[in-house]
Amino acid sequence: MKSHLNILSRLQGAGALPFADELLPFAERVAREALEALSPTRCAGCERAGALICQDCLAALTLIDPRHSCTRCGAPFGDLLCTECSVEGTSSAMSEALDRCLACAVYAHPLPRIIKAYKDAGERRLAPYLAELLYDTALHAQVVAPERLGGVLSGADAVAFVPATAAAFRRRGFDHMEAIARPFCELSGVPLLDALVKYGHGDQRELGREERRERAQGMYETVEDVHGRRLLLIDDVITTGATMATASAELKRAGAAAVDGIAIARVW
Ligand SMILES: [Zn+2]
Ligand SMILES: [Zn+2]
Numbered sequence: 001m002k003s004h005l006n007i008l009s010r011l012q013g014a015g016a017l018p019f020a021d022e023l024l025p026f027a028e029r030v031a032r033e034a035l036e037a038l039s040p041t042r043c044a045g046c047e048r049a050g051a052l053i054c055q056d057c058l059a060a061l062t063l064i065d066p067r068h069s070c071t072r073c074g075a076p077f078g079d080l081l082c083t084e085c086s087v088e089g090t091s092s093a094m095s096e097a098l099d100r101c102l103a104c105a106v107y108a109h110p111l112p113r114i115i116k117a118y119k120d121a122g123e124r125r126l127a128p129y130l131a132e133l134l135y136d137t138a139l140h141a142q143v144v145a146p147e148r149l150g151g152v153l154s155g156a157d158a159v160a161f162v163p164a165t166a167a168a169f170r171r172r173g174f175d176h177m178e179a180i181a182r183p184f185c186e187l188s189g190v191p192l193l194d195a196l197v198k199y200g201h202g203d204q205r206e207l208g209r210e211e212r213r214e215r216a217q218g219m220y221e222t223v224e225d226v227h228g229r230r231l232l233l234i235d236d237v238i239t240t241g242a243t244m245a246t247a248s249a250e251l252k253r254a255g256a257a258a259v260d261g262i263a264i265a266r267v268w
Helices: 009-014 026-036 055-062 093-097 110-121 122-142 165-174 176-188 209-216 242-253
Strands: 100-106 157-159 196-198 220-222 229-237 256-264
Touching: 009 093, 009 176, 026 055, 026 122, 055 196, 093 196, 100 122, 110 122, 110 256, 122 229, 122 256, 157 176, 196 242, 220 242, 229 242, 242 256
Parallel strands: 100 256, 157 229, 229 256
Antiparallel strands: 196 220
16 A cells, blocks of 8 residues: 555654655645646635645645544544543444544535535545545554554455435435545555445434434445455544444444444544
8 A cells, every 4th residue: 555645644744654755746736637627627625726625725634643533533632532432421322333433634624615515516526635635544544553543444354435315416416425435445455345325315414413313323224245344434524423323333233343434524
């Protein structure tokens, strides 16, 4: 496994990983692809013309340091568990269903705009960049925090993703996490397992925390053989963690040996 970007270790100042030198910087690649695009490309984070994600927006990401994140819910600043997960009885669904969890960055500028541009405005060219962000996060985490997140990528037998509902699929014309999972798997060499289907049509973003927890119950079904497998489950945003927990619990129910979760953004 090789890092294509190594942006996270650069931005986090955690020291360069040993295999980054021969590779093109992320911003350069984004800029180059922008020139090749037929229509004028604007930054999904700030609307500036030139690149899909500009250098300022990349630098503005509030990256989560995997050496100091909550391994249960991906929150930043939880040296072992975050303040929410370390309180008895909270986030219990997540802790039971997920073995470990991490997220690339805090859900703050520019990620809300970038994710919205990708999911709702149909800027599908963002998929490979979001895949690389996830990939670098996982790679970085297992290197800099081996005792907490070792093998989170290299130890996975397959990558699964939290699927869209049929209604969301129809509205957007694509499954937004599948479109990220595919390039993620190409980068990592870990096979894709399209293991879950999702029922229901609710858009959860308008709901409160409790409502989300309830609606998320029982919405997934495992449609591939996951028995005995160690899975890495990817999703876009962790808010309460209910979605990730429910999807993971279903995979465990179907026999998965382990499920780690990784998300692009963590609301915190
Ligand atoms: Zn920007
Ligand atoms: Zn936590």
